[in-house]
Amino acid sequence: MYKYDEYDQQMVDARVAEFADQVKRRLAGEITEDQFKPLRLMNGLYLQLHAYMLRVAVPYGTLDSRQMRMLAHIARKYDRDYGHFTTRQNIQYNWIKLEDAPAILADLASVEMHAIQTSGNCIRNISSDQWAGAAADELTDPRPWAELLRQWSSFHPEFSYLPRKFKIAVIAAEEDRAAMRLHDIGIQIVEKDGVHGAAFYVGGGMGRTPMIAPLIKDFVPLDDLLSYTEACLRVYNRYGRRDNIYKARIKILIHELGADEYRRQVEEEFAHVKSLGVDPPKAEFDRIAAQFAMPPLDASASDEIDRSDPDFAVWVDQNVAAHKVPGHAIVNISLKPLGGIPGDANSAQIDLMADLAERYSHDELRVTHAQNIVLPHVRKADLLAIWQALDAADLATPNLDLISDIIACPGLDYCSLANARSIPVAQKIAQRFADPARQRDLGELKLKISGCINACGHHHAGHIGILGVDRKGTENYQLLLGGSGAEDVSLGTITGPGFDEDGIVDAIERVTDKYLSERTDGERFVDTYRRVGMAPFKEAIYG
Amino acid sequence: MKLLTGNDLKTGFVTWWTGADWSLHIEDAADVGEAGEAVLAVEEAARRVNAPYIIAGEATPDGPRPAHIKERIRALGPTVRPDLTLKPADPAAGDWVI
Ligand code: HEM
Ligand code: SF4
Numbered sequence: 141m142y143k144y145d146e147y148d149q150q151m152v153d154a155r156v157a158e159f160a161d162q163v164k165r166r167l168a169g170e171i172t173e174d175q176f177k178p179l180r181l182m183n184g185l186y187l188q189l190h191a192y193m194l195r196v197a198v199p200y201g202t203l204d205s206r207q208m209r210m211l212a213h214i215a216r217k218y219d220r221d222y223g224h225f226t227t228r229q230n231i232q233y234n235w236i237k238l239e240d241a242p243a244i245l246a247d248l249a250s251v252e253m254h255a256i257q258t259s260g261n262c263i264r265n266i267s268s269d270q271w272a273g274a275a276a277d278e279l280t281d282p283r284p285w286a287e288l289l290r291q292w293s294s295f296h297p298e299f300s301y302l303p304r305k306f307k308i309a310v311i312a313a314e315e316d317r318a319a320m321r322l323h324d325i326g327i328q329i330v331e332k333d334g335v336h337g338a339a340f341y342v343g344g345g346m347g348r349t350p351m352i353a354p355l356i357k358d359f360v361p362l363d364d365l366l367s368y369t370e371a372c373l374r375v376y377n378r379y380g381r382r383d384n385i386y387k388a389r390i391k392i393l394i395h396e397l398g399a400d401e402y403r404r405q406v407e408e409e410f411a412h413v414k415s416l417g418v419d420p421p422k423a424e425f426d427r428i429a430a431q432f433a434m435p436p437l438d439a440s441a442s443d444e445i446d447r448s449d450p451d452f453a454v455w456v457d458q459n460v461a462a463h464k465v466p467g468h469a470i471v472n473i474s475l476k477p478l479g480g481i482p483g484d485a486n487s488a489q490i491d492l493m494a495d496l497a498e499r500y501s502h503d504e505l506r507v508t509h510a511q512n513i514v515l516p517h518v519r520k521a522d523l524l525a526i527w528q529a530l531d532a533a534d535l536a537t538p539n540l541d542l543i544s545d546i547i548a549c550p551g552l553d554y555c556s557l558a559n560a561r562s563i564p565v566a567q568k569i570a571q572r573f574a575d576p577a578r579q580r581d582l583g584e585l586k587l588k589i590s591g592c593i594n595a596c597g598h599h600h601a602g603h604i605g606i607l608g609v610d611r612k613g614t615e616n617y618q619l620l621l622g623g624s625g626a627e628d629v630s631l632g633t634i635t636g637p638g639f640d641e642d643g644i645v646d647a648i649e650r651v652t653d654k655y656l657s658e659r660t661d662g663e664r665f666v667d668t669y670r671r672v673g674m675a676p677f678k679e680a681i682y683g
Numbered sequence: 684m685k686l687l688t689g690n691d692l693k694t695g696f697v698t699w700w701t702g703a704d705w706s707l708h709i710e711d712a713a714d715v716g717e718a719g720e721a722v723l724a725v726e727e728a729a730r731r732v733n734a735p736y737i738i739a740g741e742a743t744p745d746g747p748r749p750a751h752i753k754e755r756i757r758a759l760g761p762t763v764r765p766d767l768t769l770k771p772a773d774p775a776a777g778d779w780v781i
Pocket of ligand 2: 549550551552555556557558559590591592593594595596597
């Protein structure tokens with residue numbers, strides 16, 4: 141894992157001191173809310189429905205157990221004993237007091253963490269594949285590139301006031317586990333003639349105008365990765381629509397210019413940027429990459445798993461993934477217990493996951509964009525012990541990628557921008573499909589819920605998506621089918637008129653019943669939908 | 684009726700104007716009638732409460748009830764965590780929101 145050098149630490153410490161002073165002045169009434177708001181937002185502090193909300197960055201979703209324990213400590217000491225893991229691979233706390241914020245940021249800084257650039261029109265936390273460095277199918281570990289981008293984008297003066305927020309994802313496997321093409325820039329490390337390079341997809345995003353990023357360049361030499369990224373941003377920074385917040389994202393610029401014209405401008409800019417020496421010397425990149433070296437895993441460890449406990453066997457089949465080193469596996473911890481709140485974990489659970497990481501996973505954890513937690517490097521021989529510990533803490537729900545593994549934004553229970561509640565809908569759906577055998581029979585089914593058009597819950601990218609809307613003061617839910625945030629990326633289509641809270645649950649059941657009657661061998665829900673189209677589902681829903 | 688609400692500067696907690704001061708409990712909220720803007724200006728200047736604003740509500744036997752569900756959730760707390768609302772012991776408290 142990346143360790144801060146003295147510059148990283150100085151930057152973060154200086155910011156903590158600066159913000160502590162700003163909070164002091166605000167509390168003393170020396171500055172107004174209008175003056176203070178941009179300052180607190182630069183430090184991840186929002187004002188939400190019930191209190192201040194703090195968003196803490198987890199770079200590319202990677203944490204060690206010391207950092208994870210600090211997240212538990214903050215939940216316990218300053219919040220109401222829990223946190224919410226988000227689709228941005230971050231964590232949010234919902235009950236923060238302004239007077240505590242400086243102490244929290246100081247605590248975070250003591251473990252090389254912060255909340256900088258988790259708000260505002262800057263380059264946000266870089267996201268990545270939660271199985272990076274461990275996945276059997278990856279070309280290489282994408283995180284050194286994500287870390288390089290993190291360092292380059294932190295406090296980057298030219299990109300601190302972009303037309304709008306900016307999100308970058310880096311992956312290095314064909315299977316896209318990071319919704320790469322729904323980012324402002326999605327980078328995929330690829331191989332051509334035995335050499336690694338980067339494919340650049342630019343101009344994706346969700347929100348009110350969802351778009352899939354077009355391929356802008358299929359192979360950028362890795363020595364140019366930073367320069368090319370900078371060129372992409374410069375063109376956007378110059379021509380992005382600052383006049384209209386709804387048209388300010390890069391996706392709109394590229395849509396309006398056309399991918400070809402945008403590419404031409406980027407190439408022109410790149411020729412100039414490349415001469416500025418933005419890309420790091422090889423020794424510096426190697427220094428970063430060395431910190432992501434695979435931990436010393438014993439490749440002669442046994443591949444045997446004792447499957448005599450049937451509940452354990454089900455969990456292994458559903459929540460454990462292939463590791464690149466023999467005898468090892470990737471554990472996916474579901475934060476979606478039946479009737480629970482997607483992505484929420486209490487401090488005891490967070491501590492437990494930290495303990496398990498320390499003991500069994502070479503001290504590493506990951507946060508996933510599906511609001512789950514990963515132990516990336518465990519020995520197969522330890523799986524049973526891990527499962528037993530998780531099960532005792534209600535963390536062993538065997539539902540990864542099944543219908544109850546729901547992504548849900550905070551919605552109207554917490555969010556001031558919301559039109560409708562998301563969490564109760566997620567809970568009702570999970571209850572309706574509570575039978576684990578029924579869920580497994582339905583197979584991979586990604587259900588995603590947002591409480592408003594901002595799409596924090598990725599509803600456009602759900603095999604089944606739900607969007608909360610406000611219909612004359614009451615909560616109403618639109619249903620979308622056929623989206624995907626994976627390598628088969630697509631945007632969902634609205635089925636028709638919306639539903640109330642119970643109606644949407646019924647509608648989903650009609651949709652899944654239709655799927656069961658239509659599917660052919662091996663077809664996932666989304667495959668069937670793509671084959672038969674919307675009409676039969678519409679018919680099933682509305683009659 | 685018209686209610687004046689905001690978030691406490693120090694804690695961020697939801698507060699309601701009682702006619703003389705701020706309270707965490709909507710039961711204490713006063714009808715500000717046409718005086719809302721004037722109170723708001725004074726309180727804004729006093730900087731105890733963040734971004735106060737006026738909302739519509741109705742007087743009921745149980746006290747003031749905001750017209751919009753969002754304000755009712757603000758007044759009570761998250762419907763999905765009854766234990767964290769202002770009425771953790773009242774299992775029916777959530778019904779008031781919906
Ligand atoms: C509760 C406080 C939150 C606020 C005020 C908020 C605000 C917003 C807004 C305004 C947008 C739309 C941006 C645009 O289209 O230009 C957005 C998008 C998004 N937010 Fe949030 N959000 C919140 C919480 C969350 C949470 C909890 C998550 C993760 C679960 C999240 C993840 C995202 C994602 C993935 C997008 C879509 C990004 C895109 O359009 O490319 N947000 N958010
Ligand atoms: S999608 Fe809307 S309701 Fe949900 S968290 Fe984002 S802004 Fe809030």
